[in-house]
Amino acid sequence: MWNYTDTVLDHFRNPRNVGVVENPDGVGEVGSLACGDALKLTFKLDDEGRIADARFKTFGCASAIASSSALTEMIKGMTLDEAGAVTNQDIADYLGGLPEQKMHCSVMGREALEVAIANYRTGESGKKILEGKVVCTCFGITEEEIRRVVRDNNLTTVEQVTNYSKAGGGCGKCKPDIARIIDSVQAENRQSEAPAAQPHRMTVLQKIRLIEETINREIRPMLKKDGGDLELVDVDGNRVIISFRGMCARCQVAPFTMKDVVEAKLREFVSDELRVEEEKP
Amino acid sequence: MRQVYLDNNATTRVAPEVVEAMLPFFQDLWGNPSSMHGFGGRVARYVDEARGRLADLLHADPSEIVFTSCGTESDNMAVRGAAEAAGPAVRIITTRVEHVAVLSPCRHLKEHGHELTELNVDAEGRLDLDALREAVAGGPAVVSIMWANNETGVVFPLSEIAGIVKAAGGVLHADAVQAVGKLPIDVSRVPVDMLSISGHKLHAPKGIGALYVRRGTKLKPFLLGGHQENGRRGGTENVPYIVGLGRAAELAAHTIDTEMPRVAGLRDRLEEGLLKTCPDTRVNGDRRHRLPNTTNISFQYVEGEAILYHLSDAGIAASSGSACTSGSLEPSHVIRAMGVPFTAAHGSTRFSLSRYTDEADIAYVLEQTPPIIERLRALSPFV
Numbered sequence: 001m002w003n004y005t006d007t008v009l010d011h012f013r014n015p016r017n018v019g020v021v022e023n024p025d026g027v028g029e030v031g032s033l034a035c036g037d038a039l040k041l042t043f044k045l046d047d048e049g050r051i052a053d054a055r056f057k058t059f060g061c062a063s064a065i066a067s068s069s070a071l072t073e074m075i076k077g078m079t080l081d082e083a084g085a086v087t088n089q090d091i092a093d094y095l096g097g098l099p100e101q102k103m104h105c106s107v108m109g110r111e112a113l114e115v116a117i118a119n120y121r122t123g124e125s126g127k128k129i130l131e132g133k134v135v136c137t138c139f140g141i142t143e144e145e146i147r148r149v150v151r152d153n154n155l156t157t158v159e160q161v162t163n164y165s166k167a168g169g170g171c172g173k174c175k176p177d178i179a180r181i182i183d184s185v186q187a188e189n190r191q192s193e194a195p196a197a198q199p200h201r202m203t204v205l206q207k208i209r210l211i212e213e214t215i216n217r218e219i220r221p222m223l224k225k226d227g228g229d230l231e232l233v234d235v236d237g238n239r240v241i242i243s244f245r246g247m248c249a250r251c252q253v254a255p256f257t258m259k260d261v262v263e264a265k266l267r268e269f270v271s272d273e274l275r276v277e278e279e280k281p
Numbered sequence: 282m283r284q285v286y287l288d289n290n291a292t293t294r295v296a297p298e299v300v301e302a303m304l305p306f307f308q309d310l311w312g313n314p315s316s317m318h319g320f321g322g323r324v325a326r327y328v329d330e331a332r333g334r335l336a337d338l339l340h341a342d343p344s345e346i347v348f349t350s351c352g353t354e355s356d357n358m359a360v361r362g363a364a365e366a367a368g369p370a371v372r373i374i375t376t377r378v379e380h381v382a383v384l385s386p387c388r389h390l391k392e393h394g395h396e397l398t399e400l401n402v403d404a405e406g407r408l409d410l411d412a413l414r415e416a417v418a419g420g421p422a423v424v425s426i427m428w429a430n431n432e433t434g435v436v437f438p439l440s441e442i443a444g445i446v447k448a449a450g451g452v453l454h455a456d457a458v459q460a461v462g463k464l465p466i467d468v469s470r471v472p473v474d475m476l477s478i479s480g481h482k483l484h485a486p487k488g489i490g491a492l493y494v495r496r497g498t499k500l501k502p503f504l505l506g507g508h509q510e511n512g513r514r515g516g517t518e519n520v521p522y523i524v525g526l527g528r529a530a531e532l533a534a535h536t537i538d539t540e541m542p543r544v545a546g547l548r549d550r551l552e553e554g555l556l557k558t559c560p561d562t563r564v565n566g567d568r569r570h571r572l573p574n575t576t577n578i579s580f581q582y583v584e585g586e587a588i589l590y591h592l593s594d595a596g597i598a599a600s601s602g603s604a605c606t607s608g609s610l611e612p613s614h615v616i617r618a619m620g621v622p623f624t625a626a627h628g629s630t631r632f633s634l635s636r637y638t639d640e641a642d643i644a645y646v647l648e649q650t651p652p653i654i655e656r657l658r659a660l661s662p663f664v
Contacts, residue, residue, distance in 0.1 A: 001590075001593075009590075012587070012590065013594070015660060018659065018660055029662070032623075033582070033623045033624050033627065033663060034623040036584065036603065036604035036605065036610065036611075036612070036627045037584065038662055038663070039662070040662040057660060057661060057662035058660055058661070058662065059582065059583065059584055059627075059660075059661045059662055059663055060584050060587070060605075061584050061585075061586035061587055061603075061605035062586055062587055062590045064584070065587060065660060104610075138611065139610070162610070166610050169610030169611070170610060170611050226617060226620075227620040
């Protein structure tokens with residue numbers, strides 16, 4: 001069994017503020033059934049702009065439930081600026097600490113809170129959106145998210161990044177990428193980054209070939225591992241039309257669709273102007 | 282509070298008769314069985330007796346039993362020993378749902394120049410025998426296929442598998458750690474070459490295992506040392522534990538015909554009760570070909586670790602294939618190999634019974650579990 005603190009076990013056994021706030025001012029949904037934990041956070045503000053009520057629904061392990069419960073207790077009475085400053089370490093501290101391998105539960109809480117605040121302020125969807133390059137395709141973790149946990153928690157090893165963000169915790173193929181990101185964040189702390197490489201032009205034929213190569217090398221093996229597959233249906237300018245097969249066609253639950261993962265990979269290896277469209281069978 | 286132990290595929294209670302049989306070998310009969318004096322000589326015949334009892338349980342010859350320290354050692358010894366004996370680049374065939382004690386050495390061998398095929402299973406955890414036929418058709422291979430799966434209890438048709446492998450000239454090892462003591466096993470009828478046994482899965486203590494090695498099987502020793510175990514495994518015999526395993530094998534042989542059908546009845550009652558009282562619940566694995574003591578149930582939309590902690594608060598011990606309990610961040614490789622949907626994979630819960638399980642235990646679990654699932658579903662954003 002995990003070495004949970006009494007506070008963690010108390011919040012797991014007697015979770016506070018379970019449910020959904022009626023007519024919420026902010027909604028934040030992160031995680032998924034596929035990833036093994038998910039959190040829906042809702043809050044309502046009072047007349048002075050302080051959080052009057054905050055509620056959660058969580059699918060996950062004991063520490064995921066405890067982290068969510070703790071988060072709702074912590075942010076009640078806070079202004080959104082105060083709540084926005086809550087870090088994952090604050091959540092872990094409130095619980096008297098979390099096992100290192102469970103720190104990602106506290107990160108999930110911080111992410112849901114950020115999404116909920118953004119939802120209130122900008123009207124953004126209330127769901128986490130994948131932006132930029134997907135590094136860990138097993139859990140759909142982007143480079144930006146990894147940079148964030150490395151910076152926020154001063155992480156120095158790949159194992160720590162996995163504990164805090166889950167990135168690298170599946171097939172493990174992205175571990176060298178994570179190591180590079182850690183190095184780069186550390187380098188950033190010393191100086192600014194080098195300029196990115198120049199994109200080069202290619203013919204339509206070269207593009208299709210490169211798309212096929214990328215699917216075969218980068219995407220298909222990871223889908224097959226979970227019993228799925230995909231087919232390249234057509235390429236029309238920058239539109240790439242694909243169709244999912246097997247398990248992938250039935251997977252309805254991810255916060256990011258597999259389409260987004262495919263798109264991210266194709267943009268990384270072929271051209272960042274590509275758009276992926278899914279043809280439903 | 283009532284304590285109900287339903288995690289017998291993880292480890293079992295040491296039978297009181299086994300403890301009793303072992304004690305003299307700590308207190309009085311502590312000699313080395315290899316010694317040329319009375320202290321040792323008196324002990325050696327008890328080792329022989331234990332070897333005979335384990336051989337009887339498997340219908341093997343006592344000379345074909347090698348005692349080891351655990352099931353993992355037996356698996357390593359079989360897979361690596363057979364591959365090393367066969368040549369520098371051997372074809373190895375196994376399945377995606379093996380215990381890591383088999384998968385890890387197989388993958389290690391692959392990294393060292395051997396060729397590895399991992400066979401798939403279907404949604405019910407059944408092996409595709411045509412795929413096995415195809416895999417062995419390429420020439421002699423070292424094949425390692427489990428008799429019964431530790432997570433789902435699914436039993437592979439070892440007779441048919443052995444027929445296929447032997448017809449193609451292969452060497453067959455079966456990880457029977459979960460099967461021995463729960464299923465009748467007769468190596469005089471099923472032509473496996475090697476078979477792994479773990480003491481603590483059949484009411485002997487942890488720290489003792491065995492490998493059945495059919496006479497004539499080519500096998501390089503894994504643990505190099507003295508002449509013990511006929512030169513097949515160095516190291517002074519762990520006499521008290523060997524005696525314990527012998528006694529446990531004898532008890533298993535005596536009770537298997539009466540106890541296992543009773544255990545299967547309790548398991549069925551538990552399974553049917555949970556399916557009836559908890560909506561959105563499914564059984565993982567082929568229910569027709571399964572160990573009598575195991576059920577693997579997925580409670581959809583809730584997570585396994587949370588279920589286990591609540592069950593533990595109620596005095597109930599079970600196990601899960603969820604990410605948080607599998608030692609990684611993904612659900613167990615067995616559940617994934619079967620393509621169990623994510624909605625169900627993280628909530629997979631294994632209940633494994635033993636001959637010490639009784640009706641009151643099952644009634645208690647049936648009373649305690651549904652409210653736990655209901656509580657967790659009330660928290661779940663997916664319900």
